Amino acid sequence: xxxxxKAQEATAAAGAGRxxxxxxxxxxxxxxxxxxxxGQLYGMGLIGGFCHLYIGQEAIAVGMEGIRRPGDQIITGYxxxxxxxxxxxxxxxxxxxxxxxxxGSSRGKGGSMHMFSTEAGFYGGHGIVGAQVSLGTGLxxxxxxxxxxxxxxxxxxxxxxxxxxxxxxxxxxxxxxLPVVYVIENNQYAxxxxxxxxxxxxxxxxxxxxxxxxxxxVDGMDVEAVAAAGAKAAEHARSGQGPFILEMKTYRYRGxxxxxxxxxxxxxxxxxxxxxxxPIEHLREKLDAAKVTEDELKAIDAEVKRIVADAAEFAxxxxxxxxxxxxxxxxxxxxx
Amino acid sequence: MTDILMPALSPTMEEGxxxxxxxxxxxxxxxxxxxxxxxxxxxxxxxxxxxxxxxxDILIAAGSEGVKVNTPxxxxxxxxxxxxxxxxxxxxxxxxxxxxxxxxxxxxxxxxAPVAVSAPLQDPEIPAGTKMVRITVRDALRDAMAEEMRxxxxxxxxxxxxxxxxxxxxxxxxxxxxxxxxxxxxxxITEHGFAGLGVGxxxxxxxxxxxxxxxxxxxxAIDQIINSAAKTLYMSGGQIKSSIVFRGPNGAASRVGAQxxxxxxxxYGHVPGLKVVAPYDAADAKGLLKAAxxxxxxxxxxxxxxxxxxxFDIPDVEDWIVPIGKAKVRRxxxxxxxxxxxxxxxxxxxxxxxxxxxxxxxxVIDLRTIRPLDHETVLQSVRxxxxxxxVEEGWGPMGVGAEIIARVTEHAFDYLDAPPLRVHQEDxxxxxxxxxxxxSLPSVEKIVKAAKAVCYR
Numbered sequence: 001x002x003x004x005x006k007a008q009e010a011t012a013a014a015g016a017g018r019x020x021x022x023x024x025x026x027x028x029x030x031x032x033x034x035x036x037x038x039g040q041l042y043g044m045g046l047i048g049g050f051c052h053l054y055i056g057q058e059a060i061a062v063g064m065e066g067i068r069r070p071g072d073q074i075i076t077g078y079x080x081x082x083x084x085x086x087x088x089x090x091x092x093x094x095x096x097x098x099x100x101x102x103x104g105s106s107r108g109k110g111g112s113m114h115m116f117s118t119e120a121g122f123y124g125g126h127g128i129v130g131a132q133v134s135l136g137t138g139l140x141x142x143x144x145x146x147x148x149x150x151x152x153x154x155x156x157x158x159x160x161x162x163x164x165x166x167x168x169x170x171x172x173x174x175x176x177x178l179p180v181v182y183v184i185e186n187n188q189y190a191x192x193x194x195x196x197x198x199x200x201x202x203x204x205x206x207x208x209x210x211x212x213x214x215x216x217x218v219d220g221m222d223v224e225a226v227a228a229a230g231a232k233a234a235e236h237a238r239s240g241q242g243p244f245i246l247e248m249k250t251y252r253y254r255g256x257x258x259x260x261x262x263x264x265x266x267x268x269x270x271x272x273x274x275x276x277x278x279p280i281e282h283l284r285e286k287l288d289a290a291k292v293t294e295d296e297l298k299a300i301d302a303e304v305k306r307i308v309a310d311a312a313e314f315a316x317x318x319x320x321x322x323x324x325x326x327x328x329x330x331x332x333x334x335x336x
Numbered sequence: 337m338t339d340i341l342m343p344a345l346s347p348t349m350e351e352g353x354x355x356x357x358x359x360x361x362x363x364x365x366x367x368x369x370x371x372x373x374x375x376x377x378x379x380x381x382x383x384x385x386x387x388x389x390x391x392x393d394i395l396i397a398a399g400s401e402g403v404k405v406n407t408p409x410x411x412x413x414x415x416x417x418x419x420x421x422x423x424x425x426x427x428x429x430x431x432x433x434x435x436x437x438x439x440x441x442x443x444x445x446x447x448x449a450p451v452a453v454s455a456p457l458q459d460p461e462i463p464a465g466t467k468m469v470r471i472t473v474r475d476a477l478r479d480a481m482a483e484e485m486r487x488x489x490x491x492x493x494x495x496x497x498x499x500x501x502x503x504x505x506x507x508x509x510x511x512x513x514x515x516x517x518x519x520x521x522x523x524x525i526t527e528h529g530f531a532g533l534g535v536g537x538x539x540x541x542x543x544x545x546x547x548x549x550x551x552x553x554x555x556x557a558i559d560q561i562i563n564s565a566a567k568t569l570y571m572s573g574g575q576i577k578s579s580i581v582f583r584g585p586n587g588a589a590s591r592v593g594a595q596x597x598x599x600x601x602x603x604y605g606h607v608p609g610l611k612v613v614a615p616y617d618a619a620d621a622k623g624l625l626k627a628a629x630x631x632x633x634x635x636x637x638x639x640x641x642x643x644x645x646x647x648f649d650i651p652d653v654e655d656w657i658v659p660i661g662k663a664k665v666r667r668x669x670x671x672x673x674x675x676x677x678x679x680x681x682x683x684x685x686x687x688x689x690x691x692x693x694x695x696x697x698x699x700v701i702d703l704r705t706i707r708p709l710d711h712e713t714v715l716q717s718v719r720x721x722x723x724x725x726x727v728e729e730g731w732g733p734m735g736v737g738a739e740i741i742a743r744v745t746e747h748a749f750d751y752l753d754a755p756p757l758r759v760h761q762e763d764x765x766x767x768x769x770x771x772x773x774x775x776s777l778p779s780v781e782k783i784v785k786a787a788k789a790v791c792y793r
Contacts, residue, residue, distance in 0.1 A: 033367065036384065039384070040343070043383075044341060044344075105573065106573035107573040123576065125571075131532060134529050138535060146542075172523065172526065258345065329574040330569070332632040
């Protein structure tokens, strides 16, 4: 694609053109099919431990990626597979990390919650709820220190929004006008506890008010709305005006992790969201309006299917890490 | 044709009940459709189709109990064209049809931790005739930071009162004037947050020095130090480094009560991925801090408030660097080995003088680095003296002394002529009352007593 990044951003923000809509569709579908396959591999015992799926929340990672510039950083919590794929990490390396194999992005030593790619500007993958908010603010501090014009995007959930260090970070970010966009993925449940049961102020975009940080509520199931809000927030941060908070209203279809029986919400509630707010179905209506043909979509479906099947096969057949790998990457050799 | 397998709800699940089918043979399903419900004693979960196609057979009837994980429960006639592998050559069958992995992987040989084979670490040579200058530990630390900040634009200092106030203990005196507020940053009182910001900035390639007003307050930040700084290099397969120094005064000052008087040497010494440094005199404070700032790993640098104002001679040489991971024999002797670090080195040296007066020649080893600990220097000494006393300001259980004695027992058991003894703070929170505080902390008297005991005197 010959268009400049800036032109793409403008399009993404203003209501996307046909190509951009198709890209959104492909990237969201890739995340959904990838996650479904991850769930299946978990069920087969090929993936162990914790595995938090991103199904239902695809529009956020994909919409925000549409407005990210080269050099901008991303950091998130443990529900991270979707962000990695959106950031452009190899689906093979992500899936092989889930199976704990040598071909994984951390060579099998990180797992579902701990993957990184400095090349893709993706700084993890963090398992302690809220820690990524301070770390992401530190990425922004480095951007300002180096005057490189980059913005850090720090993602966290409605659960992390109650952690103390989030507010310590908000304070410093605004105090020092750091270029950071805080993206709250409010999927309405912190594990099994609903926002209503855990938050005194449930409108999480207002949580920056006492630090003078502007915030906005966004329909996180609408990829174009996400991109438009993201572009505005990034511009605010990039232009030296400091942090911005986006509260993305979204929903996760699956349990908190694979072993979540989901007794805290009704099946009807989940079905209602799937039926009326699904981000991919929602986009299909726009694709129809943009006169995208059924054949074009089928071709994308087939491509995604191939990528996911290939990633799963790679993840299944990639060798276990060598025993000697146990002791690597604990320390770096001093260079001097 | 693809088999749909009985899934596991958790890593420990081996079997479950197939409670209900939502589909029947002949139904068309697409990816994401709920096709069945399964139960264990802990949970119920929906099984979703991961592929589209037509259910050709139900293999396990609803209500069946004790269905083993990975048993085929249904069969799906899929869209064979779309499911074809990416290349034209015959590829493997779709993943869903694969049997569960069996325990056929080769038994890995127990790996052995690598042993450092690099050249032995040594303090830099001090050329004959080098001038020695008298300097406080406080100024030695300041000079180390200033020199490294001049040398490397990526190095900056952040913490409470480090800039305008000139440091709560004046360790950062004049740095703001020289380097400005971009590189000497006053933070709010928010340890957890600014430690996290520091680690984030390090991940982005900067080299932060994060000052804690005291290490006691760093307990608010210990999650970022351990979970983020120490572990991320490993978890990222070597991609993300945290070249960062956390520093500040550690241990008991004087009469400041239990919450402000704790020694964290063994807390951080426990953690792989961290290096832990605890210097005693000005030359080591400067040389080790410069080494720490240049080191690509996260460093916990433990200073001591009671030592800040103490003056020592330091060689007046350009770029004085002391290697991390090397202990220093402060006094040679053949009668008993005494290990210590930080302020306790001074007490051990005084004790050695008193012991000498009684005819016991003590060898005093200043550990200087707690992780990686220089066991070789300790072992060499014990093989010579055959007796060992460890001294530390922190509590004894699970402590630095306990670790040293475990290693000595493992590697020099036959050389020991007496069970080693530990001198450490009494096993209580540090009291405020002057007399009780003195009773609780290690003292010259306690060290002398322990040394005589291991010499059976």
